[in-house]
Amino acid sequence: MRRVLVKDDLCIGCGLCRVFCEAHHAGNDDPLKSLKRRLSPPAGGIRVECNGIRSISVRCRHCEDAPCIQACLTGAMYRDYDSGLVLIDADRCVGCGTCTLVCPFGAIRKDEQTGIAVKCDGCLDRDMPRCVNACPNDALVIELKAAVSTIATPA
Amino acid sequence: MNTYEYVIVGNSAGGLSAAREIRTIDQSGGLLILSDEQYPAYSRPLIAKHISHTKTIEAMELVPREFYVDSHMEWWPGTRAVRIDYPERTVLLHDGRCVHWNSLLLATGSSPIVPPIEGVTRQGVHTFTTYCDAESITRQLPSVRHVVVIGGGFIGLSAADALRHREVDVTIVEMQSRVLSTMVDEEGSTRIEEAVRASGADVITGRRVVSINGDHPESSSVSSVTLDDRTRLQCEMVILAVGVRPRTELAEGVVPMKQGILVDEFMRTATPGIYACGDVCQTRDFARDADAVLPVWPNAVAGGAVAGATMAGMPRSYEGSTTMNAVPYFGLSVVSAGVVEHDPALHDVLTRRDSTGYTKVVLKEGVIVGMVSVGDTSRCGIVYHLMKRKANVDNWKDMLVREDFGILSLPDSLWRDQLTPLDGRLRDETDNVANGIVNLTTGAKRW
Numbered sequence: 001m002r003r004v005l006v007k008d009d010l011c012i013g014c015g016l017c018r019v020f021c022e023a024h025h026a027g028n029d030d031p032l033k034s035l036k037r038r039l040s041p042p043a044g045g046i047r048v049e050c051n052g053i054r055s056i057s058v059r060c061r062h063c064e065d066a067p068c069i070q071a072c073l074t075g076a077m078y079r080d081y082d083s084g085l086v087l088i089d090a091d092r093c094v095g096c097g098t099c100t101l102v103c104p105f106g107a108i109r110k111d112e113q114t115g116i117a118v119k120c121d122g123c124l125d126r127d128m129p130r131c132v133n134a135c136p137n138d139a140l141v142i143e144l145k146a147a148v149s150t151i152a153t154p155a
Numbered sequence: 156m157n158t159y160e161y162v163i164v165g166n167s168a169g170g171l172s173a174a175r176e177i178r179t180i181d182q183s184g185g186l187l188i189l190s191d192e193q194y195p196a197y198s199r200p201l202i203a204k205h206i207s208h209t210k211t212i213e214a215m216e217l218v219p220r221e222f223y224v225d226s227h228m229e230w231w232p233g234t235r236a237v238r239i240d241y242p243e244r245t246v247l248l249h250d251g252r253c254v255h256w257n258s259l260l261l262a263t264g265s266s267p268i269v270p271p272i273e274g275v276t277r278q279g280v281h282t283f284t285t286y287c288d289a290e291s292i293t294r295q296l297p298s299v300r301h302v303v304v305i306g307g308g309f310i311g312l313s314a315a316d317a318l319r320h321r322e323v324d325v326t327i328v329e330m331q332s333r334v335l336s337t338m339v340d341e342e343g344s345t346r347i348e349e350a351v352r353a354s355g356a357d358v359i360t361g362r363r364v365v366s367i368n369g370d371h372p373e374s375s376s377v378s379s380v381t382l383d384d385r386t387r388l389q390c391e392m393v394i395l396a397v398g399v400r401p402r403t404e405l406a407e408g409v410v411p412m413k414q415g416i417l418v419d420e421f422m423r424t425a426t427p428g429i430y431a432c433g434d435v436c437q438t439r440d441f442a443r444d445a446d447a448v449l450p451v452w453p454n455a456v457a458g459g460a461v462a463g464a465t466m467a468g469m470p471r472s473y474e475g476s477t478t479m480n481a482v483p484y485f486g487l488s489v490v491s492a493g494v495v496e497h498d499p500a501l502h503d504v505l506t507r508r509d510s511t512g513y514t515k516v517v518l519k520e521g522v523i524v525g526m527v528s529v530g531d532t533s534r535c536g537i538v539y540h541l542m543k544r545k546a547n548v549d550n551w552k553d554m555l556v557r558e559d560f561g562i563l564s565l566p567d568s569l570w571r572d573q574l575t576p577l578d579g580r581l582r583d584e585t586d587n588v589a590n591g592i593v594n595l596t597t598g599a600k601r602w
């Protein structure tokens with residue numbers, strides 16, 4: 001499984017991760033083109049928090065025991081067995097917000113335009129998640145983890 | 156008589172979750188799921204979408220149709236369990252068949268309350284808890300102009316919202332002084348009522364329907380309802396949404412119960428071999444520190460998984476749940492959890508309001524016990540998590556309702572190791588291997 005972690009002591013709160021994430025998910029790698037004149041941000045999965053001198057880039061950490069999957073009313077939130085990531089089936093999501101309510105990191109939000117949930121999808125279409133490529137201070141790192149067996153064995 | 160290692164009564168949130176969990180532990184023990192509905196497991200909260208967006212059952216099904224066969228389970232649709240014999244460990248079915256079980260899970264959910272109102276059996280009166288209900292409502296809709304929804308809880312609002320999409324006139328009649336009175340506080344209710352009215356539906360609160368009338372003596376169809384102040388509302392359809400109650404009839408006399416079936420933290424009833432989960436049982440409400448019936452979807456799924464693990468011989472305890480809900484009706488995002496109506500003698504309350512939103516957090520002795528949020532709900536999960544962990548937030552509680560509230564508002568100990576790579580993981584290869592981490596790297600820069 002590949003996921004992005006943040007070294008918060010290196011994060012300078014510049015917000016480039018969020019901007020490039022949104023641009024990439026809006027279908028264009030050039031933020032100036034894809035974000036031009038939009039009134040609300042397009043679907044992206046990152047929130048950048050700044051608090052005094054501290055800042056952090058927050059996204060879904062694809063929890064092993066993901067509360068959002070258990071809470072999802074429609075079966076839209078699922079674990080992708082190939083990548084190990086927690087993903088959203090946009091056709092099934094109705095935007096009720098139950099996943100948002102149970103996410104300990106506030107990493108799932110409702111997209112204003114589509115009315116359905118959005119969060120980090122791990123950029124499975126890319127060699128490297130877009131945010132990691134965009135971070136100027138090496139605060140974002142990817143963690144590659146060998147797949148863990150999901151089948152439990154009786155005690 | 157067939158014998159099964161596991162028999163599950165109910166094929167919905169709780170029953171299906173238990174069956175899946177059993178199969179991750181025991182791939183071969185005989186497993187039978189009984190359901191008196193005709194359909195494969197589907198998302199019950201989605202039934203309104205059949206009315207509003209003509210979504211069919213296929214779009215609501217929780218698992219692919221091959222699931223049962225592929226997972227070596229038998230699923231008998233349209234089959235009702237009518238009696239449990241104990242200690243024989245058998246269950247009798249409506250068609251006279253009988254099956255023997257080693258462990259039995261009662262995931263029978265809840266049934267809609269049908270209030271004793273005159274005329275309640277008339278044609279055009281519907282309950283709203285199954286896909287079948289949604290189908291019969293949709294079938295009748297072409298001949299309907301006005302609908303009265305009795306009950307302004309989330310099931311009533313869900314029906315009303317869907318009916319407004321079909322542009323029929325809707326009036327919600329709520330006996331309490333406000334809608335969603337068990338889910339949100341007064342201010343939350345006010346905001347929702349505004350949204351309901353803005354959609355063109357009407358809300359009448361503090362009134363009861365006393366009779367459901369038909370104007371033509373020879374016809375059994377609905378044509379109006381009468382309220383307790385003698386107001387008459389014309390309507391061709393009535394939807395009963397006054398609440399649900401645990402469907403305990405099968406368990407009567409076999410397992411102890413109060414409001415619902417009593418279970419321990421492993422979802423075992425007091426009768427060996429019989430388990431229960433979901434809407435039909437009482438579980439731990441972690442916000443109120445009491446046992447209660449918690450008729451919400453996530454509680455059924457999580458409790459079902461615990462029941463399944465216990466039944467398959469790998470017991471783990473249930474952390475409990477609480478009253479929690481997120482509803483997107485009438486274009487308004489509303490979430491709530493735990494205690495929403497505070498008692499000034501017991502609770503501390505923090506609030507923030509602006510033109511689009513409203514947030515309230517309820518604390519008891521420095522620990523969060525409840526929350527309501529209307530509008531921007533994106534960070535309410537952080538609050539919910541603190542509530543679940545019973546974290547003492549007394550020293551920094553004012554942060555909880557600030558506009559810039561987030562992970563950084565929390566003490567490091569509550570989030571740091573979850574979001575950041577630990578130094579050890581970066582430096583120590585053996586530790587990395589032990590953690591299954593192959594590589595930790597930053598990419599080439601591109602802007």
Ligand SMILES: Cc1cc2nc3c(=O)[nH]c(=O)nc-3n(C[C@H](O)[C@H](O)[C@H](O)COP(=O)(O)OP(=O)(O)OC[C@H]3O[C@@H](n4cnc5c(N)ncnc54)[C@H](O)[C@@H]3O)c2cc1C
Binds near residue numbers: 190192203264284
């Ligand atoms: C319209 C509507 C909207 C909702 N919206 C939300 C929401 O937004 N959020 C939320 O958290 N929750 C919501 N809920 C509640 C949620 O659907 C329930 O909490 C959940 O379905 C409970 O799951 P369960 O498995 O315990 O029982 P149920 O889903 O009630 O399933 C029980 C099953 O057992 C079957 N059964 C019962 N007795 C027998 C028997 N003797 N023999 C054979 N079969 C039997 C029943 O037919 C049924 O299929 C909503 C419910 C409704 C009706």
